[in-house]
Amino acid sequence: MDRRRALTVGGGLVTGALLPLAGTSPTAASAPDAEPALAAAPEYTNPVIWQDFADIDVIRVGATYYASASTMHYSPGAPVLRSYDLVNWEIAGHSVPVLDFGPKYDLNGARGYVRGIWASSLAYRPSNRTFYWLGQIDFARTYVYTATAVEGPWSRLTTISTPYYDAGLLVDSDDTLYVAYGNTTISVAQLSPDGRNQIRTQQVFTTPLSVGTLEGSRFYKINGQYYIFLTRPANGQYILKSSNGPFGPYTMRQVLLDLHGPIPGGGVPHQGGLVQTQSGAWYYMAFVDAYPGGRMPALAPVTWTSDGWPVVQLVNGAWGAAYPSPAVPTPPRQVTPLIGVDTFDGTALKPRWEWNHNPDNTKWSVGNGLTLRTATVTNDLYWARNTLTHRVQGPASTATVQLDHSAMRDGDRAGLALLRDSSAWIGVKRDGGVTRAVMVNGLTMDGNWNTTGTGTEAASAPVSGSRIWLRANADIRPGAARPGTFSYSTDGTNFTRLGPAFSMGNDWRFFMGYRFALFNHATQALGGAVRVLRFELSTP
Numbered sequence: 187m188d189r190r191r192a193l194t195v196g197g198g199l200v201t202g203a204l205l206p207l208a209g210t211s212p213t214a215a216s217a218p219d220a221e222p223a224l225a226a227a228p229e230y231t232n233p234v235i236w237q238d239f240a241d242i243d244v245i246r247v248g249a250t251y252y253a254s255a256s257t258m259h260y261s262p263g264a265p266v267l268r269s270y271d272l273v274n275w276e277i278a279g280h281s282v283p284v285l286d287f288g289p290k291y292d293l294n295g296a297r298g299y300v301r302g303i304w305a306s307s308l309a310y311r312p313s314n315r316t317f318y319w320l321g322q323i324d325f326a327r328t329y330v331y332t333a334t335a336v337e338g339p340w341s342r343l344t345t346i347s348t349p350y351y352d353a354g355l356l357v358d359s360d361d362t363l364y365v366a367y368g369n370t371t372i373s374v375a376q377l378s379p380d381g382r383n384q385i386r387t388q389q390v391f392t393t394p395l396s397v398g399t400l401e402g403s404r405f406y407k408i409n410g411q412y413y414i415f416l417t418r419p420a421n422g423q424y425i426l427k428s429s430n431g432p433f434g435p436y437t438m439r440q441v442l443l444d445l446h447g448p449i450p451g452g453g454v455p456h457q458g459g460l461v462q463t464q465s466g467a468w469y470y471m472a473f474v475d476a477y478p479g480g481r482m483p484a485l486a487p488v489t490w491t492s493d494g495w496p497v498v499q500l501v502n503g504a505w506g507a508a509y510p511s512p513a514v515p516t517p518p519r520q521v522t523p524l525i526g527v528d529t530f531d532g533t534a535l536k537p538r539w540e541w542n543h544n545p546d547n548t549k550w551s552v553g554n555g556l557t558l559r560t561a562t563v564t565n566d567l568y569w570a571r572n573t574l575t576h577r578v579q580g581p582a583s584t585a586t587v588q589l590d591h592s593a594m595r596d597g598d599r600a601g602l603a604l605l606r607d608s609s610a611w612i613g614v615k616r617d618g619g620v621t622r623a624v625m626v627n628g629l630t631m632d633g634n635w636n637t638t639g640t641g642t643e644a645a646s647a648p649v650s651g652s653r654i655w656l657r658a659n660a661d662i663r664p665g666a667a668r669p670g671t672f673s674y675s676t677d678g679t680n681f682t683r684l685g686p687a688f689s690m691g692n693d694w695r696f697f698m699g700y701r702f703a704l705f706n707h708a709t710q711a712l713g714g715a716v717r718v719l720r721f722e723l724s725t726p
């Protein structure tokens with residue numbers, strides 16, 4: 187797979203397409219909306235979201251901005267983020283409610299690690315006031331989901347036999363639906379008026395050998411011109427332009443290459459989308475490779491040349507660590523923070539949570555805490571169903587969990603993990619009627635995502651009572667392997683370090699970054715349970 191090319195960390199010179207901006211103007215921007223733009227906070231800093239949201243597609247509907255991202259094997263998939271100012275974001279819902287693409291996504295005889303929801307597209311169709319999500323699964327076929335509100339419910343509209351790899355969906359001004367897609371060879375498909383079928387597809391561009399690979403299509407119509415925004419993984423961004431309709435011919439221009447990014451130790455901003463504010467200003471939201479935490483969204487202003495090409499505004503020859511904030515109307519409310527406390531009240535999980543593969547919905551519940559009943563008998567956490575994950579907040583954050591373990595059974599293991607292809611956890615083991623707090627490391631996968639290590643107990647301590655507090659600290663500053671540390675408490679106030687520091691690797695090939703994970707699985711027989719009474723994600 188071409189996206190498994192070695193990542194190129196930014197460090198080179200900006201090319202001619204990013205010369206100083208004197209004399210450029212946003213002449214390609216369409217007419218601004220009538221809403222008055224008000225002064226926002228003076229400045230924002232990058233990354234605008236220091237959590238793992240990659241392959242971004244970003245749109246505006248009225249006064250609200252939405253973005254979609256990749257989630258691979260996590261379920262529900264394709265989160266939809268919402269913002270009123272392009273800077274402060276919340277998770278509103280998920281476009282793919284369940285990964286019903288085969289038993290491997292249920293951890294049923296097979297596993298879907300690093301498959302599932304890759305780069306996909308989010309669009310809004312004014313004619314029927316409907317949101318559309320479109321993405322291919324496993325290089326086999328394309329799925330389309332729709333909803334009238336991003337919170338859902340989302341439902342599957344259709345399945346299309348052509349796999350639209352790294353697709354961008356365009357709702358044209360005449361309401362026609364087009365899809366740009368492909369790797370190196372870029373094609374455009376036209377869908378039927380109801381969006382259920384492909385009625386035409388045509389190759390429109392072949393990437394020159396001098397450029398190499400282009401993928402990650404985003405499709406736009408701006409001032410009568412058609413644009414396909416493409417990434418060169420993982421160090422460049424290019425754009426195609428057609429003045430002759432969606433099927434071309436297209437000409438290409440480089441937008442950025444080997445551009446210094448805004449996160450120290452991180453990569454080149456790339457593979458995102460363009461969006462226009464109500465006042466007519468344009469922005470580019472990309473992601474920055476920043477492992478071990480993942481891929482973090484960054485935002486930069488864009489101007490346009492007189493002949494209709496976008497130019498990213500730079501700060502001292504680099505993507506800025508800070509820019510003046512977008513001038514937008516006053517937000518109607520504050521967005522829900524991406525960190526904080528969750529006591530698992532209500533009747534559903536909040537959208538900040540995603541399961542490792544699809545859960546067994548008969549084995550968990552919320553309300554007065556999160557109850558996790560054992561769903562799998564295994565000694566391998568990577569095979570255990572109903573592991574619930576939460577993104578790590580950068581550059582460093584702490585997850586603290588209050589756990590009631592009184593209903594565990596012999597052989598059960600429950601706790602809080604730092605989860606990726608190399609993992610560690612702190613938690614509780616129940617064996618022979620005895621409960622111990624343990625720190626376990628050495629959980630590993632190989633490059634084909636098969637388990638190579640099920641973990642080694644590195645430290646333990648006796649515990650009494652029915653409740654324990656577990657804590658994981660994660661340093662995800664990119665550029666090197668970083669430490670994760672674990673501790674526990676019997677009173678929620680005084681914490682005791684347990685076990686050695688765990689090295690969180692910064693290899694990119696698992697794609698998703700480290701996550702905090704809540705789990706409970708059996709090694710002997712089903713029937714046990716734990717209750718998570720409180721989860722808190724905090725930053726220093």
